[in-house]
Amino acid sequence: MNHPPTILLINPWIYDFAAHDFFARPLGLLYLAARLLAQGYALRFIDCLERPVDRNIAKNLPSGEHSVTGRYHKEPLPTPRPLRGLPRRYGRYGISEAAFRDKLRGTPWPAAVLVTSLMTYWYPGVQAVIRRLREHFPGVPVVLGGIYATLCPEHARRYSGADLVQTGPGEPQILPLLAELTGWDRPVPPVLEDLDALPYPALHLLAERGLIPLLTSRGCPLNCAYCASKLLQPKFQQRRPAAVVEELTYWQARLGSKEVAFYDDALLINAESHLLAILEGVLSRGLDLRFHTPNGLHLKLISPLVAKWLKKANFSTLRLGLETTALGPKRLDSKVQAGDLEQALAALQEAGFGADEIGVYLLIGLPHQEDTAIVDAIRQVRSLGATPVLAQYSPIPHTALWSEALRVSRYDLESEPLFHNNSIFPCWPEFSWPRYSRLKTLAAGGRV
Numbered sequence: 001m002n003h004p005p006t007i008l009l010i011n012p013w014i015y016d017f018a019a020h021d022f023f024a025r026p027l028g029l030l031y032l033a034a035r036l037l038a039q040g041y042a043l044r045f046i047d048c049l050e051r052p053v054d055r056n057i058a059k060n061l062p063s064g065e066h067s068v069t070g071r072y073h074k075e076p077l078p079t080p081r082p083l084r085g086l087p088r089r090y091g092r093y094g095i096s097e098a099a100f101r102d103k104l105r106g107t108p109w110p111a112a113v114l115v116t117s118l119m120t121y122w123y124p125g126v127q128a129v130i131r132r133l134r135e136h137f138p139g140v141p142v143v144l145g146g147i148y149a150t151l152c153p154e155h156a157r158r159y160s161g162a163d164l165v166q167t168g169p170g171e172p173q174i175l176p177l178l179a180e181l182t183g184w185d186r187p188v189p190p191v192l193e194d195l196d197a198l199p200y201p202a203l204h205l206l207a208e209r210g211l212i213p214l215l216t217s218r219g220c221p222l223n224c225a226y227c228a229s230k231l232l233q234p235k236f237q238q239r240r241p242a243a244v245v246e247e248l249t250y251w252q253a254r255l256g257s258k259e260v261a262f263y264d265d266a267l268l269i270n271a272e273s274h275l276l277a278i279l280e281g282v283l284s285r286g287l288d289l290r291f292h293t294p295n296g297l298h299l300k301l302i303s304p305l306v307a308k309w310l311k312k313a314n315f316s317t318l319r320l321g322l323e324t325t326a327l328g329p330k331r332l333d334s335k336v337q338a339g340d341l342e343q344a345l346a347a348l349q350e351a352g353f354g355a356d357e358i359g360v361y362l363l364i365g366l367p368h369q370e371d372t373a374i375v376d377a378i379r380q381v382r383s384l385g386a387t388p389v390l391a392q393y394s395p396i397p398h399t400a401l402w403s404e405a406l407r408v409s410r411y412d413l414e415s416e417p418l419f420h421n422n423s424i425f426p427c428w429p430e431f432s433w434p435r436y437s438r439l440k441t442l443a444a445g446g447r448v
C-alpha cells in the first residue's frame with residue numbers, strides 16, 4: 001500500500017446531569033495519535049468536547065485570566081430509563097449533533113476509527129457516537145478503548161456497538177492492531193518501557209491551545225480503596241525531569257500555551273528529585289507558565305519546601321485530596337494521618353497561598369459515611385483557612401471498595417454502569433436532596 005491509510009480518532013460526547021470543562025482534554029487518545037503520526041498514518045480527529053473558542057471573550061479576559069476551563073454546550077435529552085425520576089436534567093455535553101455530522105461529512109473514508117472513553121457512566125455518549133459512525137461509515141472497523149472500556153469490558157463489548165474493545169494502556173497494542181486492520185505493514189517500533197521514549201501527545205490536534213495537559217508519571221504507588229489507578233496503570237513510573245522540561249519548552253514554543261494541568265495520580269512522590277527538579281528546570285529556562293492540579297495532590301507530601309516551590313513556580317489552582325477528616329481503622333485511603341491536613345495547609349499558607357487558592361477535596365457519599373463526618377470535615381477545612389470542595393463518590397468496579405459499594409447501594413451497580421454516576425450518590429443510603437444542599441451550602445461558606 002502506498003497511500004497511508006486515514007485513521008479517525010474520536011473523543012465522544014458526555015451524557016450526564018452535569019459536566020464542566022475543568023482542564024479536561026483527551027490525553028490518552030492524543031498519546032495514541034502521536035504514535036500513529038510517527039508511523040505515517042493520516043489522521044483525522046473529532047473532538048465532541050471542543051468548546052466554542054470565542055476569540056472576543058478570550059481577548060477581553062482580564063490579564064492573568066484564562067479560558068482553558070469553562071462550560072460545555074448542553075442539549076437536553078430524555079433521562080435514560082434506569083435514572084428516571086431524579087430531579088435533575090439529563091443532557092448531551094459538547095458539540096451539537098449537526099456539528100458532529102458536518103465533521104463526519106468532512107472526513108475522508110477512514111480505514112479504522114478509534115474511540116476513547118472516560119467515566120464508566122458516560123457510556124451513552126460512546127454509544128451515540130458509534131451509532132452515528134456506523135450509519136456514516138458502514139463497514140469501517142470501530143475500536144473502543146479508554147477508562148470505561150478498561151473498567152467495564154464485558155458491558156462495552158455487549159452494548160457499545162464497537163467491533164473491538166481494548167483494555168489497558170493503548171501504546172503497546174495500537175500499532176500491531178492497526179497494521180492488522182488496515183494492512184499498513186511498516187515495521188512496528190518496539191514498545192519501550194521508558195515513558196520518555198514515547199512521542200509527545202499530539203496536542204496540536206486540539207482546537208484550544210492555551211492548555212498543556214501533562215503527565216510526568218503513570219500510575220500510583222498507593223492503594224486507596226476507592227481508586228482505580230492501579231487497575232488502569234498497574235506500574236508506577238516517573239519520567240525524567242529534564243524530559244518533562246523539554247516537553248513544556250516544546251509546547252510553549254510551538255503552541256504558545258501558558259497553562260499546564262497535571263494529570264498525574266501521584267505527582268508528589270519523590271518530590272525533591274521529581275517535581276521540584278522539573279520546576280527548577282522550568283524556572284531556569286525562563287518559561288512563562290502557570291500550573292494547575294485539578295486531580296488532587298497527596299497532602300501528606302506537601303512539606304514547607306514543596307509548598308515554597310509551588311508558589312515560586314506559579315501554581316494557581318491547587319486541589320488536595322483528603323477523603324474526610326475522620327481518622328481511624330475505618331479510613332479508606334492509606335495516605336492521610338492525623339496532623340497531615342494541618343501541616344500541609346500551614347506550609348501552603350506560609351508560602352503565600354490564600355484560602356480561595358487551596359481547594360480540599362472531600363469525598364462524600366461513601367458507604368457508611370455519616371453526615372456528621374462530612375460536616376466536621378467541612379468545618380475543619382474552613383477553620384484551617386482552605387476551601388472545601390465536595391467530590392461525590394463514584395463506585396468503580398474491581399476496586400477494593402466495590403463489594404461494599406454493591407452491598408450498600410440501592411441500585412444494581414453490577415449490571416448498569418449508569419448507576420456509578422456520582423451525581424446520584426449511589427452508595428449513600430441516607431441520601432436526600434435537601435441533605436446534600438445543606439452540605440453544599442455549608443461547604444460554600446454559608447450557614448445551615
Ligand code: B12
Nearest residue numbers: 024025028114116119120145146166169170227228294392
Ligand atoms: C485527569 C483525570 C481527571 C481530570 C479530567 C480528565 C479528562 N480528560 O477529562 C479531572 C480532574 C477534571 C477529573 C475529574 C473527575 N474524575 Co477523573 N481522572 C483523571 C485521571 C487521573 C487520569 C485520566 C487520564 O487522562 N489519564 C492519562 C491517559 C494517558 O490515560 P487514559 O485516558 O486511560 O488513556 C490510555 C488508555 O486508557 C488507552 N486508551 C484511551 N483511549 C483509547 C482508545 C483506543 C481505541 C485504545 C485502543 C486505547 C485507548 O490508551 C491510553 C494511553 O495509554 C483518572 C485516573 C487514571 N489514572 O486514569 C481519573 C478517573 C478517570 N476519574 C475518576 C473520577 C471518579 C472523577 C470524578 C467523578 C471525581 C469527582 N468525584 O469529582 C470527576 C468527574 C469529572 C466530570 N464529571 O467532569 C475515576 C473514574 C470513575 C468512573 N466511574 O469511571 C478515575 C478512574 C479515578 C479514580 N477515582 O479511580 N478526572
